[in-house]
Amino acid sequence: MAKDLYPNKDDLQKFVDARYRTAWVWQTVFLSALLIAILALSALILNVVDGAFGYVVYEFKKDPALVSEKPIDDLNQTELIALLKDNLSRGAYNKLNNEKVMETRSEGELYGLVIERIIQVKTLKTYPLFESLFNRAAIEAEVAEKFPGARLEFRSWLTPDFLTTPMSSRAEFAGVRTALFGTLWMVSIAISFALPVGIGAAIYLQEYASKKSLMNKIIQTNINNLAGVPSIVYGMLGLAIFVRAFEALTSGALFGVTDSNGRTILSAGLTMGILVLPLVIINAQEAIKAVPDSIRQAAYGVGATRWQTVWSHVLPNALPGILTGSILAMSRAVGETAPLIIVGASTFISVDPSGPFSKFTALPIQIYQWTARAQSEFHAIAAAAIIVLLVLLLTLNATAILLRNRFQRRY
Amino acid sequence: MQTETPQYAIETRNLSIFYGPFEAVKDVDLKIEKGKITAIIGPSGCGKSTLLRAFNRMNDFVPTSHVNGEILMHGINLYSKEIDPVEVRRRIGMVFQKPNPFPKSIYENIAWGARINGFKGNMDELVEQSLRGAALWDEVKDKLKESAYALSGGQQQRLCIARTIAIQPEIILMDEPASALDPISTLRIEELMQELKQNYTIIIVTHNMQQAARVSDFTAMMMLFGETRSGTVIEYDKTDIIFTRPGDKRTEDYVTGRFG
Ligand SMILES: Nc1ncnc2c1ncn2[C@@H]1O[C@H](COP(=O)(O)OP(=O)(O)OP(=O)(O)O)[C@@H](O)[C@H]1O
Ligand SMILES: [Mg+2]
Numbered sequence: 001m002a003k004d005l006y007p008n009k010d011d012l013q014k015f016v017d018a019r020y021r022t023a024w025v026w027q028t029v030f031l032s033a034l035l036i037a038i039l040a041l042s043a044l045i046l047n048v049v050d051g052a053f054g055y056v057v058y059e060f061k062k063d064p065a066l067v068s069e070k071p072i073d074d075l076n077q078t079e080l081i082a083l084l085k086d087n088l089s090r091g092a093y094n095k096l097n098n099e100k101v102m103e104t105r106s107e108g109e110l111y112g113l114v115i116e117r118i119i120q121v122k123t124l125k126t127y128p129l130f131e132s133l134f135n136r137a138a139i140e141a142e143v144a145e146k147f148p149g150a151r152l153e154f155r156s157w158l159t160p161d162f163l164t165t166p167m168s169s170r171a172e173f174a175g176v177r178t179a180l181f182g183t184l185w186m187v188s189i190a191i192s193f194a195l196p197v198g199i200g201a202a203i204y205l206q207e208y209a210s211k212k213s214l215m216n217k218i219i220q221t222n223i224n225n226l227a228g229v230p231s232i233v234y235g236m237l238g239l240a241i242f243v244r245a246f247e248a249l250t251s252g253a254l255f256g257v258t259d260s261n262g263r264t265i266l267s268a269g270l271t272m273g274i275l276v277l278p279l280v281i282i283n284a285q286e287a288i289k290a291v292p293d294s295i296r297q298a299a300y301g302v303g304a305t306r307w308q309t310v311w312s313h314v315l316p317n318a319l320p321g322i323l324t325g326s327i328l329a330m331s332r333a334v335g336e337t338a339p340l341i342i343v344g345a346s347t348f349i350s351v352d353p354s355g356p357f358s359k360f361t362a363l364p365i366q367i368y369q370w371t372a373r374a375q376s377e378f379h380a381i382a383a384a385a386i387i388v389l390l391v392l393l394l395t396l397n398a399t400a401i402l403l404r405n406r407f408q409r410r411y
Numbered sequence: 412m413q414t415e416t417p418q419y420a421i422e423t424r425n426l427s428i429f430y431g432p433f434e435a436v437k438d439v440d441l442k443i444e445k446g447k448i449t450a451i452i453g454p455s456g457c458g459k460s461t462l463l464r465a466f467n468r469m470n471d472f473v474p475t476s477h478v479n480g481e482i483l484m485h486g487i488n489l490y491s492k493e494i495d496p497v498e499v500r501r502r503i504g505m506v507f508q509k510p511n512p513f514p515k516s517i518y519e520n521i522a523w524g525a526r527i528n529g530f531k532g533n534m535d536e537l538v539e540q541s542l543r544g545a546a547l548w549d550e551v552k553d554k555l556k557e558s559a560y561a562l563s564g565g566q567q568q569r570l571c572i573a574r575t576i577a578i579q580p581e582i583i584l585m586d587e588p589a590s591a592l593d594p595i596s597t598l599r600i601e602e603l604m605q606e607l608k609q610n611y612t613i614i615i616v617t618h619n620m621q622q623a624a625r626v627s628d629f630t631a632m633m634m635l636f637g638e639t640r641s642g643t644v645i646e647y648d649k650t651d652i653i654f655t656r657p658g659d660k661r662t663e664d665y666v667t668g669r670f671g
Contacts, residue, residue, distance in 0.1 A: 212474050294511035297469065298571070302524030302578050303501030312523060313513060 046130075048390070051383025052157050054132040057143050058172075059150040061120035062087075072114060077103075080110035087118045108161070116173050123172055123377040124150055158384040166350040167361070171370075171377035176385050179366035181352050182265065182345075183334055183392075186362055189269025190276060190333045195326055197273075198280030202322075205281070206288040207310050227278035235342030238271025243343055252357030263344030266356040271339050276329040283325020287318040320407030327400040331393050337364035363389045420445040420582055420612035421466060421503075425480035427641075428461050430473065435461045437641035438480075441631060443582075448604060448613045450623040450650065453633030454665070458642030459616040460508075462633070463584050466614065467503035468496040484581075501528055504575035508587040510567035512559035512574070517542075517551050520559045520570055521577045528578050537577055545573035546603050565596025572603065576611070583607065585615040589622065601626050620666055624654050632662045 007015040064072050068083055075083065081102045085093055096102070096113065105113075115121055124147050127139055132154065143152050165175030201223075209216040242250050243262035250267040251260045291314050299309040345365040353360055363385060370382035419442045428436040436458040443449050451459045461470065468489065470476045481488040489499050512520050521538045530537065538555065542548040547569040551562070559570055568588060575583055585604075589597040604613055604626050617623050623630055630653040632646040646659045657663045 210474055294507065294509060295513060297472070297505075297507060298511045298513060298574075300469065300472070300500060301467070301505040301507070302528070302574060303497055304524075304527050305497050308527050312527075317514060 045390075048383050048386045050128045050130055051380055052387055053129040054155070054380070055127040055136075055139055055152055056155045056377070056380075057124040057126075057147050057150050057152055058121050059124060059147070061122065062118060064119055067114075067118055072111065072119070075111075077105075077107050077110060080107065080114055083114055083118070084110065092117070112165075112173060116170065121172055123375070126376045126380050156384075157380045158387055162381070162384055163388065166352070167348060167366070168350065169348070171373075171375065171381050174370075174381055176363060176366060176388055178349055178352060179361050179363045179385070180388070182360040182365075183362040185265045185353050185356070185358075186269045186272055186340075186360065187330055187333050189266060189356060190272035191326065191330055193270055193273030194277045194280045194329065198277050198326075198329075199284050199322060201277075202281045202284030202288060203310060203315075206285050207306065207314060223278050223281055227282055230338075231275055231336050232338040232342060234271060234275040235339030237274065238267060238339055238343045242267035242270050250357075252355075255357070257357045260357050260359070263346070263359065264357045265353055265360040268340055268343050268345070268360055268362070269356070271343050272333040272336060275336060275339060276333050279329040279332060280326055283329065284318070284322045287321025287325060288314060290321060291317045320403055324400045324404045327396055327403070331396040331400075334393060334396065335364060335389070337368055340365050341368070363392070418445055419443060420484070422483045423465075423480065424483065426462075426465065426482060427479040428458070428465050428470065429475075429477050429479070430461075431475040434639055434641045436465070437637075437639070437643045439644050441644060441647060443612060443614060444629060445612050446608060446610075447628040448608050448615060448626055449629040449631065450627035451614065451616045451631045451633060452618070452620070452623050452665070453642065454635070455618075456642075457633045457635050459633055460586050461642070463586050463614060463616050464505075466582070466584055467500045467505055469500070469505065471496055501578060502580050503582045503584060504578060504580035506568070506571050506575055506583065506585045506588045508590055510564055510571055510591065512562070512567050512570050514558070514560060516556050517559050517562070517570060518555040521574050524574055524578045530578075541573040541577035542570075544576050544607070545569045546599060546606075547573055563596075565592045565599065568592060568596070568600060569603065572600070572607075576607065580611065582612045582614065585613065587616055587618060590618065597622070620654075620668070624650060630654070632657075632659070632665065634661055634665075 067087060068075065068079075070079070072083075084096070084102070088096075102110070125143075132139065140152065143150060162175045163180065164177050165173065167178045168174040205216065205220060205223075209219075247262035248254050250262045250264050250270070251257065252264065252266075253260075295313050295317065296309055299313050304312070340362055345361050346359045347361075347369060349359055349361055367382050367385045367389065370378045370385065373379070421443045423439050423441045426436065426439040426441075427434055439462060451462065453459055464470045465478060466482060466489075470478070478490050482490060484502070487494065513523065515523070518538055521541050522534050525534065525537055539548060539552075542551060547566060550566060551570075554561075559567060562570060568591070572583075572588075589600050592600065601622065604615070607613060608628075615623075615627065627650045630648065630650045631644045632653060633642050634645045635642050636645070646653065646657060646662045648658070653662060654666055657666065
């Protein structure tokens with residue numbers, strides 16, 4: 001055999017070095033890719049956090065000191081009610097009392113009313129977090145020059161109250177409660193539609209349908225493609241079908257609801273359900289595929305029917321995977337915005353949805369609307385709402401990961 | 412159509428098995444004796460597993476496969492239209508090459524098959540009987556509720572045998588049941604087969620010539636032949652004849668290790 005078909009002693013070191021250099025170059029490329037990804041994600045998070053906290057310049061229309069001798073913070077319920085009675089016009093007070101009897105309102109609620117209706121806080125300017133932290137002197141100088149007499153305060157726009165107060169036209173008093181409920185309702189409806197239908201379809205495709213039939217191949221390809229259809233198209237579909245064609249059903253007219261049109265939570269939920277359906281099907285199919293054939297053969301081998309095999313062996317073993325996929329589909333539904341705009345989310349509602357036939361808004365819609373406003377305080381609460389949305393999504397995804405790890409099977 | 416003599420448990424006539432256009436097994440005529448162990452031997456790819464799976468219609472799950480000819484059991488063709496393959500598999504149990512217990516408890520591995528087949532007796536008794544029948548009872552009697560996956564490979568295979576005998580089939584098919592096991596586990600399975608043949612007819616595929624010689628009463632030798640490379644049975648006789656004075660030169664070469 002010829003001796004020098006491979007690098008010999010002298011060349012060998014060079015050859016090995018060259019291979020290590022190539023390996024090093026590729027490793028560096030991959031590492032940079034990772035760093036870019038991390039950078040992009042950090043930028044996103046920093047940007048959101050930057051908006052949700054920071055200095056705010058505000059003034060009072062009425063000085064609290066003139067309204068009450070005691071600091072308003074220390075007033076109890078009866079004192080707060082008295083304060084409201086004294087300072088509001090009779091009509092305004094009665095209107096509030098009709099909405100909800102004063103004596104039944106909590107101290108926090110009354111305090112909010114006092115601030116909103118009597119003191120009348122007006123936000124003049126907000127500063128983002130990093131500017132607030134690192135450029136405090138400049139901010140103070142600007143406030144002193146431009147807004148003499150105004151107050152400067154460091155504020156977190158994300159507070160427990162922010163979660164529990166309904167929508168308001170004033171950013172200072174607005175919360176995401178209405179939107180949060182809307183999102184929860186909508187996702188529940190979407191999932192109760194998509195889960196059974198999706199799992200059923202996946203079982204049929206994996207366990208019953210002949211893999212060879214052209215029809216089934218076409219269906220499978222279509223499902224895969226549907227998962228990639230832009231969400232706005234689903235919005236159009238929802239508008240045409242649920243809002244318009246099935247208005248009698250989705251508005252609740254069939255069930256005796258009269259004051260509603262088709263732009264309800266039900267329409268939105270069903271639209272989202274259709275949107276995530278291909279995802280649920282594909283994920284469930286993957287989970288079912290992952291159940292080894294040897295288990296099916298074992299079941300058939302002892303005389304099981306197809307259904308017994310699916311029900312007792314395939315489904316239980318695929319369930320964790322199916323659930324994981326469904327939770328991921330849910331988080332997709334939580335985050336989608338475009339279809340909701342098309343289907344007709346309300347621009348302003350401050351009452352909690354009471355059922356499937358209520359008008360609705362949802363977290364992403366709320367964020368979108370707030371971001372579109374001109375005043376900077378709305379941008380701040382939009383950032384706070386984004387944090388709420390992100391936490392919700394992360395919780396869902398973390399649950400999915402936990403489920404997956406918890407039930408991961410070795411066959 | 413009572414053409415079958417009662418001494419045979421199952422019988423094939425002109426049996427050919429196809430995967431798509433490929434004829435994997437061609438023209439097999441076998442009469443499997445009742446209450447005996449029949450070994451199927453032959454080189455890799457000659458269609459042993461294909462033939463074995465045809466007996467309990469497991470090939471139905473390969474969408475491309477189809478069968479020509481007949482497999483008769485009690486004189487009835489298992490491939491005729493009115494036969495339900497689920498019923499066939501209940502009568503003809505199967506033990507696979509790789510142990511494949513259900514990812515459930517040991518108890519449930521045996522009880523499930525019995526339950527879906529409408530077993531009405533005492534389940535605890537059945538589980539114990541089956542495990543004793545598969546020579547596994549003493550090893551697992553204290554951990555019936557534990558996962559079958561915690562058992563060793565050899566124990567898992569015996570569990571699969573127990574699961575099969577629990578539904579009281581007439582015939583048990585075994586496709587290289589000991590190929591994943593160590594010599595001791597293999598020996599136990601072989602001893603077990605000797606006991607099982609009192610009540611069951613066993614058909615076993617094996618690559619191990621000594622095993623075939625040791626355990627079986629009859630041996631079918633399969634071989635690829637012809638342009639199409641289809642497998643067929645070239646010789647079928649009592650095991651001692653196959654191993655001592657085979658009628659076919661190819662059989663002799665194969666069993667003595669000079670071929671295949
Ligand atoms: N599911 C299938 N689809 C298509 N062809 C198959 C399938 N299963 C087996 N075959 C083909 O049929 C022929 C016989 O295969 P089979 O598995 O029966 O051989 P075997 O004798 O059991 O081999 P081994 O001893 O290696 O297990 C082979 O050519 C194989 O490629
Ligand atoms: Mg084989």
